[in-house]
Amino acid sequence: MGITRILTAAQMRKADEITIASGLSAFDLMDRAGRIVANSALKCVPDYSRIVVIAGPGNNGGDGFAAACHLRKYRIPVTVVSLVPVDSLSGELKKHANLAVKAGVKVREATSLGAIGEVERWLSRSSIVIDAIFGTGLCRGLGGLMAEVVAKINACDRPVFSIDIASGICSDSGVILGVAVKADMTLPIAATKWGHWLAEGRDYTGRLLDVADIGISDDAIEASWRETCDCDDEQERCFCVNSASLINDEYLKAAWPPRPRLSHKGYFGHVWVFGGSVGFTGAPQLAGLGAYAAGAGLASIICPDEVWPIIASANLEVMTHPESSSAWQKADAIVAGPGWGLERGELLSRLLDTEKPLVVDADALNMVAANPALQSKLANRTALTVITPHPGEAARLLESDIGTVQDDRKQAVLDLVRRYRCWVVLKGSETLVASPDRDIYLNPFGSPQLAIAGSGDVLAGMIGAQLSRQKGDGATLGELISSTVALHAKAGAREGWYLPGELAKLVSEVRQNLERGDGKEK
Ligand SMILES: NC(=O)C1=CN([C@@H]2O[C@H](COP(=O)(O)OP(=O)(O)OC[C@H]3O[C@@H](n4cnc5c(N)ncnc54)[C@H](O)[C@@H]3O)[C@@H](O)[C@H]2O)[C@@H](O)CC1
Ligand SMILES: Nc1ncnc2c1ncn2[C@@H]1O[C@H](COP(=O)(O)OP(=O)(O)O)[C@@H](O)[C@H]1O
Ligand SMILES: [K+]
Incomplete structure (x- = not known):
């Protein structure tokens, strides 16, 4: 293909x-x-x-x-x-x-x-x-x-x-x-x-x-x-499309090759999710489950102290630490934002300062949209960074409105790249992934069944998993990120109703089929 x-x-x-x-x-x-x-x-x-x-x-x-x-x-x-x-x-x-x-x-x-x-x-x-x-x-x-x-x-x-x-x-x-x-x-x-x-x-x-x-x-x-690029200055102002292609099954196969027999959990990376706040204790857990579903070896959460007992007692699989912990400094990748609230600007600023691969999602995006200092840190970050806005978050990041974003999603994704100079995943029906070099990947898979609170948290954790194991397997970053969007969409398009936590299970089934190479994923 x-x-x-x-x-x-x-x-x-x-x-x-x-x-x-x-x-x-x-x-x-x-x-x-x-x-x-x-x-x-x-x-x-x-x-x-x-x-x-x-x-x-x-x-x-x-x-x-x-x-x-x-x-x-x-x-x-x-x-x-x-x-x-x-x-x-x-x-x-x-x-x-x-x-x-x-x-x-x-x-x-x-x-x-x-x-x-x-x-x-x-x-x-x-x-x-x-x-x-x-x-x-x-x-x-x-x-x-x-x-x-x-x-x-x-x-x-x-x-x-x-x-x-x-x-x-x-x-x-x-x-x-x-x-x-x-x-x-x-x-x-x-x-x-x-x-x-x-x-x-x-x-x-x-x-x-x-x-x-x-x-x-x-x-x-x-x-x-x-x-057809008519920009004057290739370095500074050009934000025309460099290339655009459809995500297909080949990308998925490249991103989830068979697991080596002698692999171990460290081989698949450790994802740390920063999120959770009063009223939003599920979001970081869903991101943690998403990380496991996409193949991470370890997943941990760092959450505000006041919700730590709740999140820690609510799941066995995702390790959970209060904010005072510094264990995250060994992270292979960080996901910041699910259910985090808008009061964590200082911690987000520190995460932006690290050299860790970083997924900026949900409330972390809202904090960036409201804070020029965070915007500048994000745009000047040299480490691998992926932002995952839905159209509402994209509108805030662009100081625009949802109608304008949705009327021209291709332009919106390019505008986000121009402004924040990182990988962008503009979610929604036909999610667009764009590289900092303006290569665009369009996801043709999915279903409106995914329009349920928490499915984006699962995706953020999944992308974190892919960033944490970039050491592996020869897939390009474009393949890794866009295939993750496609895997999430394929799982979400499966028959029958599901809760977002169950979506992680569906994701893991499709992913395992890919790793087994038996082509049974639907
Ligand atoms: N080199 C070629 O000859 C090739 C042509 N191809 C075919 O050619 C198509 C593009 O051809 P064209 O560029 O000639 O464009 P179209 O065949 O789409 O139509 C253009 C013509 O329609 C007129 N027009 C545009 N909007 C109108 C409107 N609202 N009401 C009335 N008239 C209107 C224009 O004035 C022009 O005469 C492709 O979609 C493809 O099907 C492809 O097969 C590729 C190769
Ligand atoms: N109509 C739709 N068709 C396909 N995918 C959709 C549709 N609506 C939402 N999605 C997908 O579901 C996920 C929703 O993410 P998001 O809006 O961030 O939700 P949440 O923040 O509640 O987790 C995204 O991956 C998005 O692409
Ligand atoms: K036609």
Whole structure:
């Protein structure tokens, strides 16, 4: 399984340009896209009945014509409904339209609202509708004829197969630009786009098929990231995406290799959780359980003296010390914040001063958000640091609001990196992980079942476990942190209701399956 890249529209255009400049023609790219669309769509057609392609004015429409042509090779009856006059097409679009006609594709035009009844009739005769109206070139809200056609597609009760992205979804933000096709499946061309994942995009994409490889190389994609950065000063001001990819099962395997037979608890690291306060005695315990679930050898809690007896007596597994203890100085990694309250700024400041790998979570983030001195310490910390805000905490850290964070999560995660210069885990549906060098990893796993108080505490402890055993096993930091988010999400997506403490158990089951290498994790 290769890496699945995530691109913006500008990056996709740049990667196309680079590929074309290297000798692969735009005609061939479109032909390859069309062939893969045809083969994928055929898998969804029950018999050799008619396929209707709705083609828009740009290259997405061109992919539609090319697909129609390839479908004819299997003698499938195909109608292309062009939403612009076919005579107005030019370049490779025109060539593919001509080839489609030659191959026996019925080409019809619907270029004004008066034709909407016709469109409805063609749709009713199709076994599957291929949406080739707009791809990454959509730049403004749909209106008039285009909007009416989209409404008819959504009402036609046929499976809808979108080429590249559901028409009407902004490929950079996932928001609906006026109206959008509600696809049953989408075939991403050359790479996934942010719009498949963000905002409403994920719901409108339907099943996201494997990326169609049309010959745009990884090198071209990496160059597109570099060449679409328009910052003046790479060192100081640049906060464009350096790379973006989906977290996949390979990351999980890299992060949890088989346990060495001669290993011991020290090998897997000792995580220390700083947290707990009156009313919030469970949070550090959940983080401790999370640390064990992700594979830590030892987990301990340091909590305020007044809650120490409660936390210490509530569990056997996680060692518990009052704040006066200095045993934590041997920690392999520290998790600060779960249930800690807002009165622990001085201790947090000391932890920021250490060279220990540190996860800053929950109330520790709230203290940072309220205190410029802590902000500066966090931003200038040289040791490995991960912050794990949910959207509310992210808004506080950015002096913004939750709506702004959620409307552009990619930008929010980059803004957090720019400001705090550390690893960022922006939680929520489709959690984003970003490195200080602005490599972004998107977590496609999970379930709204995770929206339960305490599940974030479990995750913080899990990340602590990964940081405490970074000595191990050859996985990169990006793999370690993003696979931890994915493991938590996979465990949380398992059938049935669970309490956050039980989530730790589910995490440990998925993790053990990975370590055994028996591939049974679901
Ligand atoms: N080099 C190529 O030829 C390749 C093209 N590809 C396909 O091409 C697509 C991108 O093609 P384009 O950049 O031509 O973009 P689109 O095909 O998405 O559409 C752009 C056209 O739509 C018009 N438009 C935008 N918003 C509109 C609105 N709201 N109402 C009416 N018209 C609107 C624009 O003026 C432009 O003419 C990709 O999504 C992919 O499907 C890929 O197959 C990769 C290779
Ligand atoms: N709708 C959702 N879909 C997927 N994951 C979710 C959803 N809502 C919450 N989560 C996950 O659940 C966890 C909640 O963390 P957080 O909000 O910090 O909770 P708490 O502080 O109560 O532990 C995060 O890992 C988040 O990504
Ligand atoms: K489309």
